[in-house]
Amino acid sequence: MTLLNAAPMGVALFLNACSGALAAPPSADASIGAEPIYEREVTIEKFAFRPAEITVKAGTVVTWRNLDETPHAIVSDDFKSEMFDADETFSHTYAKLGTFPYVCGVHPAHMKGRVIVTP
Numbered sequence: 001m002t003l004l005n006a007a008p009m010g011v012a013l014f015l016n017a018c019s020g021a022l023a024a025p026p027s028a029d030a031s032i033g034a035e036p037i038y039e040r041e042v043t044i045e046k047f048a049f050r051p052a053e054i055t056v057k058a059g060t061v062v063t064w065r066n067l068d069e070t071p072h073a074i075v076s077d078d079f080k081s082e083m084f085d086a087d088e089t090f091s092h093t094y095a096k097l098g099t100f101p102y103v104c105g106v107h108p109a110h111m112k113g114r115v116i117v118t119p
């Protein structure tokens with residue numbers, strides 16, 4: 001007779017343990033989702049930046065993707081990339097407000113672009 005009483009008790013404890021374990025993760029996910037991450041991509045194609053001018057919010061990660069067979073590089077007043085080859089990328093985070101021109105370090109005379117950073 002005591003065995004019949006013991007079984008439901010065990011099931012109840014098991015369910016409580018499960019719901020307790022499931023309760024924690026959703027709140028953790030919500031705090032991660034609260035901070036948006038801005039990303040923009042500029043492609044390098046036929047020795048040109050496309051688009052040559054972009055406007056982004058402060059904190060945006062801009063990624064240049066080289067679609068040419070030739071290596072290119074991004075050179076700005078604030079930073080300078082290594083040369084990167086076909087299908088490779090280089091990323092820079094624009095934290096400060098302003099207008100930031102850049103050129104290709106390999107072909108500076110005719111490969112120019114700029115990033116405008118707004119609040």
Ligand SMILES: [Cu+2]
Binds near residue numbers: 107
């Ligand atoms: Cu170039």
